[in-house]
Amino acid sequence: MGSQGGFYQSKEFLDLVKSIGEARSKAEEDRIVLNEIETLKRRISEPDIPKRKMKEYIIRLVYIEMLGHDASFGYIHAVKMTHDDSLLVKRTGYLAVTLFLNEDHDLIILIVNTIQKDLKSDNYLVVCAALNAVCKLINEETIPAVLPQVMELLAHPKEAVRKKAIMALHRFYQKSPSSVSHLVSNFRKRLCDNDPGVMGATLCPLFELIARDVNSYKDLVISFVSILKQVAERRLSKAYDCHQMPAPFIQIKLLKILALLGSGDKQASENMYTVVGDIFRKCDSSSNIGNAVLYECICCVSSIYPNPKLLESAADVISRFLKSDSHNLKYMGIDALGRLIKISPEIAEQHQLAVIDCLEDPDDTLKRKTFELLYKMTKSTNVEVIVDRMIDYMISISDNHYKTEIASRCVELAEQFAPSNQWFIQTMNRVFEHAGDLVNIKVAHSLMRLIAEGFGEDDDNADSKLRSSAVESYLRILGEPKLPSVFLQVICWVLGEYGTADGMFSASDITGKLCDVAEAYSNDETVKAYATTALMKIYAFEIAARRKVDMLPECQSLMEELLASHSTDLQQRAYELQAVIGLDAHAVECIMPSDASCEDIEVDRDLSFLNDYIQEAIEKGAQPYIPESERSGMLNISNFRNQDHHEASSHGLRFEAYELPKPAVQSRIPQALIASTEIVPVPEPMYPRESYQTTMPSIPSDAGSAELKLRLEGVQKKWGRPTYTPATSTSNSTSQKTVNGTSQGDGASTVSSMCETYDSRKPQVEVSHEKQKLAASLFGGSSKTEKRPATGHKAAKASSHMVEKSHVPKSSMEVASDKATSAQQPPDLLDLGEPTATSTALQLDPFKQLEGLLDTTEVASAVNGAPAASISPDIMALYVDTAAGIHNKNDADLLSGLSNPSVTNMPGTTAMPQVTQSSSKRPNPKDSLEKDALVRQMGVNPSSQNPNLFKDLLG
Amino acid sequence: MIHFVLLISRQGKVRLTKWYSPYSQKERTKVIRELSGLILTRGPKLCNFVEWRGLRVVYKRYASLYFCMCIDEDDNELEILEIIHHYVEVLDRYFGSVCELDLIYNFHKAYFILDELLIAGELQEPSKRTVARLVAAQDSLVETAKEQTSSITNIIAQAANFTIKMLHKGYGPWGSNALHLESLLLVDVCTRLVDQH
Numbered sequence A: 001m002g003s004q005g006g007f008y009q010s011k012e013f014l015d016l017v018k019s020i021g022e023a024r025s026k027a028e029e030d031r032i033v034l035n036e037i038e039t040l041k042r043r044i045s046e047p048d049i050p051k052r053k054m055k056e057y058i059i060r061l062v063y064i065e066m067l068g069h070d071a072s073f074g075y076i077h078a079v080k081m082t083h084d085d086s087l088l089v090k091r092t093g094y095l096a097v098t099l100f101l102n103e104d105h106d107l108i109i110l111i112v113n114t115i116q117k118d119l120k121s122d123n124y125l126v127v128c129a130a131l132n133a134v135c136k137l138i139n140e141e142t143i144p145a146v147l148p149q150v151m152e153l154l155a156h157p158k159e160a161v162r163k164k165a166i167m168a169l170h171r172f173y174q175k176s177p178s179s180v181s182h183l184v185s186n187f188r189k190r191l192c193d194n195d196p197g198v199m200g201a202t203l204c205p206l207f208e209l210i211a212r213d214v215n216s217y218k219d220l221v222i223s224f225v226s227i228l229k230q231v232a233e234r235r236l237s238k239a240y241d242c243h244q245m246p247a248p249f250i251q252i253k254l255l256k257i258l259a260l261l262g263s264g265d266k267q268a269s270e271n272m273y274t275v276v277g278d279i280f281r282k283c284d285s286s287s288n289i290g291n292a293v294l295y296e297c298i299c300c301v302s303s304i305y306p307n308p309k310l311l312e313s314a315a316d317v318i319s320r321f322l323k324s325d326s327h328n329l330k331y332m333g334i335d336a337l338g339r340l341i342k343i344s345p346e347i348a349e350q351h352q353l354a355v356i357d358c359l360e361d362p363d364d365t366l367k368r369k370t371f372e373l374l375y376k377m378t379k380s381t382n383v384e385v386i387v388d389r390m391i392d393y394m395i396s397i398s399d400n401h402y403k404t405e406i407a408s409r410c411v412e413l414a415e416q417f418a419p420s421n422q423w424f425i426q427t428m429n430r431v432f433e434h435a436g437d438l439v440n441i442k443v444a445h446s447l448m449r450l451i452a453e454g455f456g457e458d459d460d461n462a463d464s465k466l467r468s469s470a471v472e473s474y475l476r477i478l479g480e481p482k483l484p485s486v487f488l489q490v491i492c493w494v495l496g497e498y499g500t501a502d503g504m505f506s507a508s509d510i511t512g513k514l515c516d517v518a519e520a521y522s523n524d525e526t527v528k529a530y531a532t533t534a535l536m537k538i539y540a541f542e543i544a545a546r547r548k549v550d551m552l553p554e555c556q557s558l559m560e561e562l563l564a565s566h567s568t569d570l571q572q573r574a575y576e577l578q579a580v581i582g583l584d585a586h587a588v589e590c591i592m593p594s595d596a597s598c599e600d601i602e603v604d605r606d607l608s609f610l611n612d613y614i615q616e617a618i619e620k621g622a623q624p625y626i627p628e629s630e631r632s633g634m635l636n637i638s639n640f641r642n643q644d645h646h647e648a649s650s651h652g653l654r655f656e657a658y659e660l661p662k663p664a665v666q667s668r669i670p671q672a673l674i675a676s677t678e679i680v681p682v683p684e685p686m687y688p689r690e691s692y693q694t695t696m697p698s699i700p701s702d703a704g705s706a707e708l709k710l711r712l713e714g715v716q717k718k719w720g721r722p723t724y725t726p727a728t729s730t731s732n733s734t735s736q737k738t739v740n741g742t743s744q745g746d747g748a749s750t751v752s753s754m755c756e757t758y759d760s761r762k763p764q765v766e767v768s769h770e771k772q773k774l775a776a777s778l779f780g781g782s783s784k785t786e787k788r789p790a791t792g793h794k795a796a797k798a799s800s801h802m803v804e805k806s807h808v809p810k811s812s813m814e815v816a817s818d819k820a821t822s823a824q825q826p827p828d829l830l831d832l833g834e835p836t837a838t839s840t841a842l843q844l845d846p847f848k849q850l851e852g853l854l855d856t857t858e859v860a861s862a863v864n865g866a867p868a869a870s871i872s873p874d875i876m877a878l879y880v881d882t883a884a885g886i887h888n889k890n891d892a893d894l895l896s897g898l899s900n901p902s903v904t905n906m907p908g909t910t911a912m913p914q915v916t917q918s919s920s921k922r923p924n925p926k927d928s929l930e931k932d933a934l935v936r937q938m939g940v941n942p943s944s945q946n947p948n949l950f951k952d953l954l955g
Numbered sequence B: 001m002i003h004f005v006l007l008i009s010r011q012g013k014v015r016l017t018k019w020y021s022p023y024s025q026k027e028r029t030k031v032i033r034e035l036s037g038l039i040l041t042r043g044p045k046l047c048n049f050v051e052w053r054g055l056r057v058v059y060k061r062y063a064s065l066y067f068c069m070c071i072d073e074d075d076n077e078l079e080i081l082e083i084i085h086h087y088v089e090v091l092d093r094y095f096g097s098v099c100e101l102d103l104i105y106n107f108h109k110a111y112f113i114l115d116e117l118l119i120a121g122e123l124q125e126p127s128k129r130t131v132a133r134l135v136a137a138q139d140s141l142v143e144t145a146k147e148q149t150s151s152i153t154n155i156i157a158q159a160a161n162f163t164i165k166m167l168h169k170g171y172g173p174w175g176s177n178a179l180h181l182e183s184l185l186l187v188d189v190c191t192r193l194v195d196q197h
Helices: A011-022 A026-044 A051-066 A072-082 A087-100 A108-119 A124-137 A143-153 A159-175 A177-190 A196-212 A215-232 A248-262 A266-282 A288-303 A308-323 A327-340 A345-359 A364-376 A383-396 A400-417 A421-435 A441-453 A460-477 A485-498 A507-520 A525-544 A553-563 A568-582 A585-591 A608-619 A637-648 A665-674 A688-695 A701-712 A755-761 A769-779 A791-823 A827-832 A835-842 A846-863 A875-888 A894-899 A911-921 A926-937 B025-039 B077-095 B100-105 B107-117 B128-169 B176-196
Strands: B002-009 B014-019 B049-052 B055-062 B065-071
Touching (some): A011 B100, A026 A051, A026 A072, A051 A072, A051 A087, A051 B014, A072 A087, A072 A108, A087 A124, A087 B107, A087 B128, A108 A124, A108 A143, A124 A159, A143 A159, A159 A177, A159 A196, A177 A196, A248 A266, A248 A288, A266 A288, A288 A327, A288 B077, A308 A345, A345 A364, A364 B049, A383 A769, A400 A421, A400 A441, A421 A485, A441 A460, A441 A485, A460 A485, A460 A507, A485 A525, A507 A525, A525 A553, A525 A568, A525 A585, A553 A568, B014 B025, B014 B100, B014 B107, B025 B049, B025 B065, B055 B077, B065 B077, B077 B100
Antiparallel strands (some): B002 B014, B049 B055, B055 B065
């Protein structure tokens, strides 16, 4: 099929690509692109451009847009191109618009008509192209325009069309669940489609539907299980196999669905046990996709009603993942462990060293995943170590997004498990100090509340201790330069509220510090506001305690400065402060009660305390108050807005033809108005809805809207403000998440003692002492006695694991160096390999190799059986090819195929089949030579600069 | 769900971008810049996953090209890795031992193939053969169209030749004028045929 690799574009385009490829800097690239944009702008608006030329222009537009420049001047031409009759041109047009336009772009309205037409085409390829565009471009407003046609396509004879139609409906569901909620039965029907591709596609929308509402799909459990069983038993065509796994993508999707359906449902789960167990057994754990399925099995097992046998298999797989040398598998193992730990917390303990290895791994991704695991297994016994580690890591990274996340996790854990107040305050201080600006302000508020409310126990003594330790630490921290604003707010608030509460510090100490804060952070108005209020509180408490108030001079000057502040908020606070200082003790006690920040403030919404006043006014002849809703003659703003908001979810553009205006419209308006008792005719025919709003506030909206629709027929506005259509009930059924039946064990009872195991390990295994200590502190309290008798066995296992570990890297190094010498490649290409797989592959016996060889060629021939690519599976020929390949390709060395993980991953496959496979895959090494020659001929010679361009991606 | 697909060369040049979730042009540039900084600097033995803004990016390097896909946090990373490989295999079969250069010059083809593999951010077709067949069907349509055009031009050329010869030799029952008219008619028919195809 090498012929398709040719280059059809014009010299001009090739030159463009070439010059961009050779650009030495971003600035140079930008200059070239800007030039190109100018050229295109000029050319594209010329009259009578031949289609071929236009097509190329559009592709060039796609190219410059891909490079991050704006090609919006050409969008309209791409849209025009979709109208073309020829599929070739149309396809390019559709490609361009799907790449250019987001779903909210104005031009989409111009494509809808074409899409409608194309969906009806006889040529299924045209329909496919249109459906591709539907998935990307159709938005909530335009769904109704294409929905009926897409529905019809569900019964199209071509499976490719059915599949895409399903996916389009899935997209519609994502965009607006209500638009397709009545079509759910169609998805169920398509589940029985005789094409596995369509069935597989149906799983996507079903997964989403089930995720939102589990209970209405419980009846499908049996079907899903039987499909999964058939897939696992290889009933599907070989074409769906992937590295000798039967239809793994479908298996994964099904397992995801089963996990949802079986969650917390014993009966449903029991149906699944057998098939999931089968998959565990059958899965080939040496290929990437096999591991993907295994991982999904673990997810499923940890989600459904627990079954001891399955949990055991899951734990086995996890330990295999964690012991693997591949970082990917370790990562998945850690993730899976985090899932399983919810059900059986004891399995973490046997992997503790692996977990700690991951925690100390230089790979950031792995580290973060491990922190996630630790976060899940935090208990009051290990919270100190874990949070400490998390904060250390948080300080070391610069990625703000993750910093925020980990900071909020630290706060959460600290709030939940804090062993002592002292520790809690210290931890929070560290978090705020280092990530204060990133922490959500809510966290700060909850910290303030926590300090105010105490830890929930009714122990006032403990609470006040917490507060005084907080005050103490804050006063110390204030000495540090540059604190985050949020943290300062907390400090100010706490100092104001509790600074003088325990009598340790005098008012002048605290107020002095507060003034310093306000001065040092004079740019931050929020902090200043907090500081002012804190000052006010301190003074108020002093006055209330009948002590003499001496305002510090710096405080005085601060107040004076703020009295003239540009910020009204600060000004107001300053005036309040001034006023409070002037009041007597009794009044101050009322407005600023001590330690009352948690008292509920009752709000009298009816303002009943004003009743007397009103009565008096009315007696004097004042007009009584008319509620806004009863006032007529003016637009009811708030109501109007509500209505608008409500409509946003249900309105839509209409794509069917306008109806003829009905003469009855006029006569109906009064009819609608009769309902209201207080008729205030507002004859505004252009805005019947608003008049309706003002006259009929009391009618329930459902009935109202139905009636309204009648009235609006014929006068509906198409382009203006959204017109009123009956409110389709958005079925936002709150998905009831059933919590898994098992409650989390209370930690201490499930964790078996680590001490013994350590002791037995020590002599053989050289695990650093620190690591062990860390493990002990993470994984358990030592208060428990050893549960298992097999300590020796465990130790042996652990030691063999360690030996393996120390051995494997060495062998993989050897392999790597082998490869390096034989393949003689630039070193950066070696990283394609995953040494584990290769090292095992090399040790297999030659007979197996031969078997594997036959096997794969067979597979290859089966795969290539398609009429398009007929490759004779002649082994001898393959060898010839291989040899030729090695000679001909200068830099794409076939041996590099060895290091290709995906190929290597086959069970029992060895170097030989890989070679044959890679050569059988390319029947004609001439292809690449031709390509090379062609490129050179065209004067494009990037090889001098970047020889990698010619490198086979797979080889 | 896959939020976007990126193909970046080792030098950080963009080879293909496909966005399944809405991103503005500005955001896109930022995303590409951020991710290429993150991914291209990673060592060879680390995992093929990167956490990024609460999402996960799965990447894999083939020769000098990085294939990246951005997914939700609860998706199966290994599956995505396999989808990437799937895509590369289909590309490989289509181009015949695909190399980066193929994708540079035929990026629109790479888009067409991707459109048959993924749709709306989900894998739509797990069978490589089906994908290859569909793409081939679209291409063959293009190709037959081309063949037809070329054969028609052939006919026209031949017809023109023939008439010219006739004219020169003075054969036929018609007068030379009539013959000329006839040939024009023939050419007209042919051009219409061309238009239709």
